Amino acid sequence: MKTLITLSVLQTIGIAALVVHAFREQPHSVPDPHPANPIATTVSPAAPGAGEEHLRAIIREELARLDTTGDAPTAAGAPQPRNASADRQRREVIEQRIDAYSATGSITDAQMTELQAEIAKLDDASRRQMMSKLVRALNSGDIKGRL
Amino acid sequence: MRMKRLMAIGVLVLGSSAAMAGLVSEFPVTVTLNPDGSGSAAGSMTTARFSKDLVQYIGCGIRRFDDGVGGVFAFGFCQASTANEVVGFCESGNPALLASIGDQDDFSFITFAWDAAGECTSLGNSTQSFYIPKF
Numbered sequence: 001m002k003t004l005i006t007l008s009v010l011q012t013i014g015i016a017a018l019v020v021h022a023f024r025e026q027p028h029s030v031p032d033p034h035p036a037n038p039i040a041t042t043v044s045p046a047a048p049g050a051g052e053e054h055l056r057a058i059i060r061e062e063l064a065r066l067d068t069t070g071d072a073p074t075a076a077g078a079p080q081p082r083n084a085s086a087d088r089q090r091r092e093v094i095e096q097r098i099d100a101y102s103a104t105g106s107i108t109d110a111q112m113t114e115l116q117a118e119i120a121k122l123d124d125a126s127r128r129q130m131m132s133k134l135v136r137a138l139n140s141g142d143i144k145g146r147l
Numbered sequence: 148m149r150m151k152r153l154m155a156i157g158v159l160v161l162g163s164s165a166a167m168a169g170l171v172s173e174f175p176v177t178v179t180l181n182p183d184g185s186g187s188a189a190g191s192m193t194t195a196r197f198s199k200d201l202v203q204y205i206g207c208g209i210r211r212f213d214d215g216v217g218g219v220f221a222f223g224f225c226q227a228s229t230a231n232e233v234v235g236f237c238e239s240g241n242p243a244l245l246a247s248i249g250d251q252d253d254f255s256f257i258t259f260a261w262d263a264a265g266e267c268t269s270l271g272n273s274t275q276s277f278y279i280p281k282f
Contacts (some may be wrong), residue, residue: 082216120212120220127220131238134264136184138226138236147208147223147236 027086082123091126094118102137107145116147152220172277174256176205176227178235185268186225187260188235193251193280198228203255207270223248225259225267237261237268248263254278 097115099106107115119130137143162175176190189203193263207225214220223245224238237259242266251257251272258271 053197100266114159116210117212119217124278128240132220132264135224135236135238135261137187138234139180139184144234147226147238 087123087126090118091122091130094130095124095133098133098137100141101145102142105142105144107143109146112145112147153155157171159277164205164273171279171281173248174278176203178227178229178233180233180235184263184265185261187236187247187281188225189258190227191256191278193278195227198230199281202228202232205261206224207251207257209248223267223270225257225270226258226272228256235261237265239267239270241267245266247272 005056094115097118101111101115119127119134122130134143135147138145138147150177153212172191172193173194174189174191176188176195176245178186178188180186190234192205195203195205205225205227207223209221209223211219222238222240224236225248226234228234249269252274255272255274258269259267260269260270
């Protein structure tokens with residue numbers, strides 16, 4: 001009987017210890033919602049009261065790091081800003097070339113490839129307009145040739 | 148004896164002809180041009196390629212150009228010419244239509260249509276045994 005009472009007391013103490021341990025561990029066991037975010041991984045737990053200023057400092061540090069490592073969103077491969085004036089000028093030249101081919105009545109395969117390469121350098125809206133102008137000229141028979 | 152040989156040769160000739168049989172469908176290129184600039188075209192690539200005239204053709208393709216500012220300008224196009232040199236063209240930057248151009252085969256029957264701006268509105272292809280030419 002004595003042994004049973006001793007075991008029961010030990011079991012109760014053990015359970016109590018586990019409960020206390022579980023409550024202490026809970027804040028750390030919450031899964032990180034952004035485990036792959038490199039910025040989030042460098043954030044240290046904010047001290048109570050530090051709040052906004054602390055976050056600003058971290059963001060500043062991260063931005064400075066991106067600038068120095070060249071890992072910024074403007075890395076090579078990203079589209080460069082367009083020059084509206086140059087676009088307009090280029091578009092006018094292409095328009096005149098299509099008109100010239102219409103006047104001549106034909107376009108060779110090499111000229112067509114060259115023209116399309118020039119159209120490629122235009123902004124999206126101008127590309128669509130010039131491709132449309134070219135195809136309409138072909139369909140109407142004003143320009144004899146192939147795409 | 149001679150009769151038997153002739154019969155054997157006859158069976159062989161007929162047998163080889165039967166092996167080459169099967170439906171063959173010729174479909175010359177047709178182009179319809181509407182007054183508003185829209186239109187459509189259809190035809191079998193094989194029929195166009197092996198036609199007696201020197202002007203008939205039909206097909207589609209994709210072109211990609213460096214745009215000079217770090218991007219690529221890609222467009223798909225289709226074109227056709229009938230035996231009487233009535234021609235039809237269209238172009239498109241629509242990725243789904245570009246993908247359908249990639250589905251076309253050497254012996255495809257091709258259809259396409261375009262709107263008044265010359266932009267492709269539909270592209271179709273059908274690859275069937277009866278479009279394969281007689282060899």
